[in-house]
Amino acid sequence: MGTAPPVAEASGIVKQFDSTVALDDAHITIHQGQTHALVGRNGAGKSTLVSIMTGLQAPDRGAVAFSGRPAPRLADRDAWRRSVACVYQKSTIIPELTVAENLFLHRLDRGQLGLVRWNEVRRKSRDLLHKWSVDVDVRLPARELTIEQRQFVEIARALSFGARFIVLDEPTAQLDAAAISRLFTRIGDLQQQGVTFLFISHHLQEVYDICDTVTVFRDARHVLTAPVADLPRGELVAAMTGDAAEAGGRAPRRPPPAGAGRTLAVGSLTSAGSYQDVSFEVAAGEIVGLAGAAGSGRTEVAETVVGLRAADSGTVDVGGARPRPGSVPGTLAAGVGFVPQDRHHQGYVPHMSIADNGTLTVPRRLGPYGFINGRVREELARAAIDDLAIKTPGPDLPVAGLSGGNQQKVVMARALANDPRLLVLISPTAGVDVRSKEFLLHKVEQTAAGGTAVLLASDELDDLRVCDRVLVMVQGRVVAEMPRGWNDHELVAAMEGVDLDA
Amino acid sequence: MPDTVATGTHKDSAEPPRPAVSAERRIAFARLRDLALIPPIIVIAVVGQLVNSVFLQTDNIINVLQTMSEIAVLVLAETMVLIVKKMDLSLESTMGLAPGVAAWLTVPTGAGHGLGLLPGGWAVPVTLAVGLAIGAVNALFIINFGLNGFIVTLGMLIVLRGILTGISGGQTFFHLPGSMLYVGTTEWLGMPASVWVCLILFAIGIVVLGFTSFGRSLYAIGGNVDAAKAAGIRTDRVLWIVMVTAGGLAALSGLMLSGRLASVASAQGNGYIFTVFAAAVIGGISLNGGKGSVFGAFTGILLLYLIQNVLTLGGVPAQWIGALNGGIILIALALSRVTGGKIQE
Numbered sequence: 054m055g056t057a058p059p060v061a062e063a064s065g066i067v068k069q070f071d072s073t074v075a076l077d078d079a080h081i082t083i084h085q086g087q088t089h090a091l092v093g094r095n096g097a098g099k100s101t102l103v104s105i106m107t108g109l110q111a112p113d114r115g116a117v118a119f120s121g122r123p124a125p126r127l128a129d130r131d132a133w134r135r136s137v138a139c140v141y142q143k144s145t146i147i148p149e150l151t152v153a154e155n156l157f158l159h160r161l162d163r164g165q166l167g168l169v170r171w172n173e174v175r176r177k178s179r180d181l182l183h184k185w186s187v188d189v190d191v192r193l194p195a196r197e198l199t200i201e202q203r204q205f206v207e208i209a210r211a212l213s214f215g216a217r218f219i220v221l222d223e224p225t226a227q228l229d230a231a232a233i234s235r236l237f238t239r240i241g242d243l244q245q246q247g248v249t250f251l252f253i254s255h256h257l258q259e260v261y262d263i264c265d266t267v268t269v270f271r272d273a274r275h276v277l278t279a280p281v282a283d284l285p286r287g288e289l290v291a292a293m294t295g296d297a298a299e300a301g302g303r304a305p306r307r308p309p310p311a312g313a314g315r316t317l318a319v320g321s322l323t324s325a326g327s328y329q330d331v332s333f334e335v336a337a338g339e340i341v342g343l344a345g346a347a348g349s350g351r352t353e354v355a356e357t358v359v360g361l362r363a364a365d366s367g368t369v370d371v372g373g374a375r376p377r378p379g380s381v382p383g384t385l386a387a388g389v390g391f392v393p394q395d396r397h398h399q400g401y402v403p404h405m406s407i408a409d410n411g412t413l414t415v416p417r418r419l420g421p422y423g424f425i426n427g428r429v430r431e432e433l434a435r436a437a438i439d440d441l442a443i444k445t446p447g448p449d450l451p452v453a454g455l456s457g458g459n460q461q462k463v464v465m466a467r468a469l470a471n472d473p474r475l476l477v478l479i480s481p482t483a484g485v486d487v488r489s490k491e492f493l494l495h496k497v498e499q500t501a502a503g504g505t506a507v508l509l510a511s512d513e514l515d516d517l518r519v520c521d522r523v524l525v526m527v528q529g530r531v532v533a534e535m536p537r538g539w540n541d542h543e544l545v546a547a548m549e550g551v552d553l554d555a
Numbered sequence: 556m557p558d559t560v561a562t563g564t565h566k567d568s569a570e571p572p573r574p575a576v577s578a579e580r581r582i583a584f585a586r587l588r589d590l591a592l593i594p595p596i597i598v599i600a601v602v603g604q605l606v607n608s609v610f611l612q613t614d615n616i617i618n619v620l621q622t623m624s625e626i627a628v629l630v631l632a633e634t635m636v637l638i639v640k641k642m643d644l645s646l647e648s649t650m651g652l653a654p655g656v657a658a659w660l661t662v663p664t665g666a667g668h669g670l671g672l673l674p675g676g677w678a679v680p681v682t683l684a685v686g687l688a689i690g691a692v693n694a695l696f697i698i699n700f701g702l703n704g705f706i707v708t709l710g711m712l713i714v715l716r717g718i719l720t721g722i723s724g725g726q727t728f729f730h731l732p733g734s735m736l737y738v739g740t741t742e743w744l745g746m747p748a749s750v751w752v753c754l755i756l757f758a759i760g761i762v763v764l765g766f767t768s769f770g771r772s773l774y775a776i777g778g779n780v781d782a783a784k785a786a787g788i789r790t791d792r793v794l795w796i797v798m799v800t801a802g803g804l805a806a807l808s809g810l811m812l813s814g815r816l817a818s819v820a821s822a823q824g825n826g827y828i829f830t831v832f833a834a835a836v837i838g839g840i841s842l843n844g845g846k847g848s849v850f851g852a853f854t855g856i857l858l859l860y861l862i863q864n865v866l867t868l869g870g871v872p873a874q875w876i877g878a879l880n881g882g883i884i885l886i887a888l889a890l891s892r893v894t895g896g897k898i899q900e
Contacts, residue, residue: 150775
């Protein structure tokens, strides 16, 4: 890499949000012409580092430098854009405007009277896209582009500002295999033309495919930086997970009785863009994990099972019945209880009481003809509060007044209110304190012991540890099944899409 | 694989994302969307001519243009606001209050509720200043305090209407100063000045929104405000300018109406906002922001008034015009849903 100063360097970065430390004395150095990978599990601090290195946020401490010069002021967007560009997961293309206008947004060519010269804008856009070999008609509205074309347009726009250092934030998350290989070819070409990339990905295989250097972050800290070629996969995964092997502590669960009838059967479930050809069964009393990185399709499959979304094709069979696809009332009637992914979004109504929230799924039990018998509701709520050890002065408290862990218990109470034969949990312990987490997972085991089938979609290793077996999803497909007793490295490697033996 | 890169996606045999032929067609279609209402307008013109041969005579057309000129200016204002994904319901009250305040201050005492504090020459500047000030208040609430535009301007609509009723005692201001009557009564080159004003404002609107970077920033903000910020657009400032301009246009619209009617009724502008929204949406403006053109909005309001004119010429009793108008709006919305192909929200 010679003596030239690094294209980008961040050192001693500290960033804190309220009480959470997002980055703790983190550093990264990216040299000219590299394709540098930044990997780490959720919450490792990758996104925060990217937003600091692209000038969206200021670090609390530490400094960023480009080619040896200190980074510009935060307000000086133009200077930042000449140094670095980021293709975010969320597109910054405006769908209703044409490609040409998107490329030259806020710097359109103007003639006399300050009027926009559209012909000139289109000509320059064509030249720009031609220069970087992007074959897109500049007159098309941007919404007509495929995700892949949109990314190319964003890369071309970044290059047109003069930046030769580009951050790609999980660019492959929404692409299919053919598009990914085209993207990689493009990255390789640009690299030869002197463009440096910082590549963020959840799929470690991609790191081995296109990157030459990798930096690992874990728990807000820099763990290692090494040439990809010198780093065996096992070590990379170990660096990401840390010494997490100290799990233990929990008594092994009694395995479900052999020969128990199957409760859930999912057959060839396919939904374009989310998951393909997913099939599995869950027996009564069995806990099955659905693991996978963000965007792997695990959440979507679980949401299809509970009727929050409908698949394009395939079947969901609950206890011999086929609830109408995409209908939550249908699945509730079939005996499904579920804890949705985001409790704030789908889990509870914040201004309603614990009693109301906990009994939302069982209006029929509250009284005849749709009337609500206040006493019945209160009894049900009190039972749930005892059962789930919800810390509250009484069932009438609005759920918004509870702590995160107790809110999640209310959501759990709602899921269990109709004594489900199938319990589906999506990231059930996200944002929940350690004690509530233990409690909730124990409750899941208890419920399963009572003969309920459990499907648990999560990427948290602690959640998955209660499962009798874990199905691993990568890019919308079930790629592996691991029986109880897997070790963390294996599972993480499978979720990140690397083969440890390769 | 390397050779596929140079030629991009089209020659990629594996999975060409989109064929090139339809690209041309889709571009053409995107442009045609602006002109979507031209065929219905022609149909209405033909039908109108069959119903009554007066329809296409210059006098009748000018009459239609003059009747719609005031509300058309409101449509222009609302169009800008909708494109930046905001909403301004209070325009209809601004349209009444701005000339109302001017009349209150300039109409001599003794005649109704006038105070006679200012000479008549102040009426027009006062009207416009009140409109701009109302726009500034809306902007302050919506942009700086981050309140919901629908609710803020709904509140403003009620407050402003109430102020006008208060200062006028619920009555109508007559004996307006000459300067207030000018734009509503004068003719320039054989056409009423208000028609000229309306057409010129729309022409300016088409140029500004279509051909200036300020205008394009409106679309950027309405389409994706984060992306607009990332592109270096000072979004708050643009939004302020849009809200304040909308208030000013509404005041001008009120001035035109007061001039034509030589009075300011305490209910001036009452209920206009529904027609304004209908015209904008029929004209292709999205309530979700970032979509539509000023020309489209103009064809929207023109279509509504032409239909109304045909109905009047056809001898439809005046009592039924309201019901028919509502029906026409619904049909026009359904048609634009079919032609636009997307669900309106």
